[in-house]
Amino acid sequence: MDDIKALKDSxxxxxxxxxxxxxxxxxxxxxxxxxxxxxVLVCANGExxxxxxxxxxxxxxxxSDVQMPKMDGREMIHEIKKIKPEVFTIFxxxxxxxxxxxxxxxxxxxxxxxxxxxxxxILIKIKEEA
Amino acid sequence: MKRKLTIDKFKFKILNxxxxxxxxLLLVLSYIxxxxxxxxxxxxxxxxxxxxxxxxxxxLEHSKDMYKHxxxxxxxxxxxxxxxxxxxxxxxxxxxxxxxxxxxxxxQYFDTLHIIEADGKSFLRVHQKDKFGDDLKSVRPMVKExxxxxxxxxxxxxxxxxxxYRILMPLYYKEHFVGSIGIGINPNYFLEKISHxxxxxxxxxxxxxxxxxxxxxxxxxxxxxxxxxxxxxxxxSILSHIPDNYNFEDSYxxxxxxxxxxxHSTDVSSFLNELSGKYLFLQDVTNEVxxxxxxxxxIILVVIFFVVIIFFVIRFFIMKFGDEVDDFYExxxxxxxxxxxxxxDWNLKTDKLYFSPRWKEMLGYKDTEIRNEIESWTNLVxxxxxxxxxxxxxxxxxxxxxxYENIHRLKHKDGSWVWILDxxxxxxxxxxxxxxxxxxxxxxxxxxxxxxxIIQKDKxxxxxxxxxAMGEMISMIAHQWRQPLSVISMGANNIMADIELEMVNEExxxxxxxxxxxxxxxxxxxxxxxxxxxxxxxxxxKIFIEEILNKAFGVVGKSLENxxxxxxxxxxxxxxxETYSRELxxxxxxxxxxxxEVLVENNIENKExxxxxxxxxxxIIIKICDNAGGIAEDIMDKIFEPYFSTKDExxxxxxxxxxxKIIIEKHLNGTMSVSNxxxxxxxxxxxxxVKNTNExxxx
Numbered sequence: 001m002d003d004i005k006a007l008k009d010s011x012x013x014x015x016x017x018x019x020x021x022x023x024x025x026x027x028x029x030x031x032x033x034x035x036x037x038x039x040v041l042v043c044a045n046g047e048x049x050x051x052x053x054x055x056x057x058x059x060x061x062x063x064s065d066v067q068m069p070k071m072d073g074r075e076m077i078h079e080i081k082k083i084k085p086e087v088f089t090i091f092x093x094x095x096x097x098x099x100x101x102x103x104x105x106x107x108x109x110x111x112x113x114x115x116x117x118x119x120x121x122i123l124i125k126i127k128e129e130a
Numbered sequence: 131m132k133r134k135l136t137i138d139k140f141k142f143k144i145l146n147x148x149x150x151x152x153x154x155l156l157l158v159l160s161y162i163x164x165x166x167x168x169x170x171x172x173x174x175x176x177x178x179x180x181x182x183x184x185x186x187x188x189x190l191e192h193s194k195d196m197y198k199h200x201x202x203x204x205x206x207x208x209x210x211x212x213x214x215x216x217x218x219x220x221x222x223x224x225x226x227x228x229x230x231x232x233x234x235x236x237x238q239y240f241d242t243l244h245i246i247e248a249d250g251k252s253f254l255r256v257h258q259k260d261k262f263g264d265d266l267k268s269v270r271p272m273v274k275e276x277x278x279x280x281x282x283x284x285x286x287x288x289x290x291x292x293x294x295y296r297i298l299m300p301l302y303y304k305e306h307f308v309g310s311i312g313i314g315i316n317p318n319y320f321l322e323k324i325s326h327x328x329x330x331x332x333x334x335x336x337x338x339x340x341x342x343x344x345x346x347x348x349x350x351x352x353x354x355x356x357x358x359x360x361x362x363x364x365x366x367s368i369l370s371h372i373p374d375n376y377n378f379e380d381s382y383x384x385x386x387x388x389x390x391x392x393x394h395s396t397d398v399s400s401f402l403n404e405l406s407g408k409y410l411f412l413q414d415v416t417n418e419v420x421x422x423x424x425x426x427x428x429i430i431l432v433v434i435f436f437v438v439i440i441f442f443v444i445r446f447f448i449m450k451f452g453d454e455v456d457d458f459y460e461x462x463x464x465x466x467x468x469x470x471x472x473x474x475d476w477n478l479k480t481d482k483l484y485f486s487p488r489w490k491e492m493l494g495y496k497d498t499e500i501r502n503e504i505e506s507w508t509n510l511v512x513x514x515x516x517x518x519x520x521x522x523x524x525x526x527x528x529x530x531x532x533x534y535e536n537i538h539r540l541k542h543k544d545g546s547w548v549w550i551l552d553x554x555x556x557x558x559x560x561x562x563x564x565x566x567x568x569x570x571x572x573x574x575x576x577x578x579x580x581x582x583x584i585i586q587k588d589k590x591x592x593x594x595x596x597x598x599a600m601g602e603m604i605s606m607i608a609h610q611w612r613q614p615l616s617v618i619s620m621g622a623n624n625i626m627a628d629i630e631l632e633m634v635n636e637e638x639x640x641x642x643x644x645x646x647x648x649x650x651x652x653x654x655x656x657x658x659x660x661x662x663x664x665x666x667x668x669x670x671x672k673i674f675i676e677e678i679l680n681k682a683f684g685v686v687g688k689s690l691e692n693x694x695x696x697x698x699x700x701x702x703x704x705x706x707x708e709t710y711s712r713e714l715x716x717x718x719x720x721x722x723x724x725x726x727e728v729l730v731e732n733n734i735e736n737k738e739x740x741x742x743x744x745x746x747x748x749x750i751i752i753k754i755c756d757n758a759g760g761i762a763e764d765i766m767d768k769i770f771e772p773y774f775s776t777k778d779e780x781x782x783x784x785x786x787x788x789x790x791k792i793i794i795e796k797h798l799n800g801t802m803s804v805s806n807x808x809x810x811x812x813x814x815x816x817x818x819x820v821k822n823t824n825e826x827x828x829x
Binding site for chain 1: 617627
């Protein structure tokens, strides 16, 4: 219990960008992230996400879906890394098979649905990176 | 092969008959030629005969007349009668001797000049002066005759010493019969004259009895007739060939070695008209006969030549005809033996039935093991097939059908069932009554088994495609569920985080719970959609195509959405269709899924699937097109083949499109085709509004 509170303390100043085209996911995952990070910017697609990043270059963490309309997660991350190579990226994929090959394009690659432990591991990883 | 023997026999018979006919014809023709020729020949011979006879007759008559006149002139001189009356032999001899010598000089055959007294005693033989006074009336009938009649007498008469043609004339002195004067001409005179005219050698034969006193040696004789004429040795050797039974028949044919003679004969009669001798002429006809024979031979040769030619021409045509008949039967035999069909022949009037050995062999029986009766068949027919078979036979016998055809099973000797295709026809007599029914059995067991195999294979494929579809379905369920599951799990994650951060409040718990309930509804709905797909096929239903498409999207929609495939719907259909919606749904899902996979595989920028519906009079056309670049031309005609797939083995079975086509064309009575349009593949399905009588695949 204390660990998680300590984790929250160490993470709260980190600025996070979360991109997902699915509204329910945005709501659920968004509210989860907001419990730990003070600043969570939520976008519905890659284009929007890239735009938000450009406006907030102090974003340290980018969490994104892969398959999205307009601009997908891969392209968005690629563009963001051009702007800020040291940004920490996480892919949360909804689909199977074909997307494994993009594993290397992101720091963390994880498949939906995510368990509570998955979420904690991600948070710990972020804390370590920060 | 028996029939072939029969045909050979038949052909042989015809040839024999024709050969026989021609031989007979040849003989008849030859006979006619021979007869007509012999007639001509005989006619010729007859004419020759007549000519010879006439010649003989006229020569004789001429000579007789001539010597009659000579004798007549002689007795005009009264001196002869006077000297006879006076009995002055010396004076008469002196008077007659120079005349006789003159006659003899003119004709060497002028043999005798004889003066006979009135009482029949020889007065003077000018040719033999010293012999006189002998009584002649007893030996010389002619002398006796003139004594009585005192008129001229002529004829052949054999005298005491010689045979001669004689003319006796009475001598009158002062109106008083004083005796007679006669001359004798040797018959050789006539022969010589005649031979001279005819250019043929003649002979005189005289009756033996008349020559009692004749001293000459007998050289040759025919029956009672003795050769009188001097003949050459050559002629004698020819005569020696005359058979013993020859009796001077006219136109007698005598063949000696290579010579052929014709014998002509005429009678020599005494003045009393008694047969006393024969003239015989030998005509050498060797050349004539040889010419005749050569002509006959040539004619026969020509006849034979033509007959042989005609025979061979006819024989050629018969052989040709025979060959054609042979060909026909050979084809027939090959057809029957080649197909291995079994024949049956049923006499409907006598109820006699014939089954060919092959018919029985088909069922594993020997010819002797099955009796030729209808019960043999009815006992072997499968009970389920018997009624229909009997009905088909009955329909054909009663003229309801033109041909009899039935498929039934017959029990093989080993207990197995043999599938038989039975085909036949009833033949009717002139009154239209069924007379005979003939047919043949074809063993179609293999075909039947093959058919069953194909049905089994189709079933297997359908099951395989169903399995594949189910696999795809599960993957689609995963798609459909991943999102709600994510939401649910994230809700739980939020609660957990709240608990651990000690931030739990009722408001957020309630919010999350509602969200979870909402998501489970979504899960439940997905399951319902899929359940629809796996539902057993019911009866056909009347439904809008749009409804079926919506159901398909319930299954595949999320997958399309997740892969950014934009679906454009151009629905212009207001008609309901009678169809099996579940099967059609499988086809739609299959096509949509294929399109999605190709679109993703080819990494198309703006992935698009366009679906259009269009009403026709009796059909609806459904077009499903993508923009994934189309199907390569070289595989265009293969995509509906089973087990053909462009996908890797992990994702494709190669049965999807094959089964889709089977469903559309075999089960739903429609058509399904593919073409490339607007840089993509277009599947075009045309379905009838009303489903026809088509078997329902009840699985």
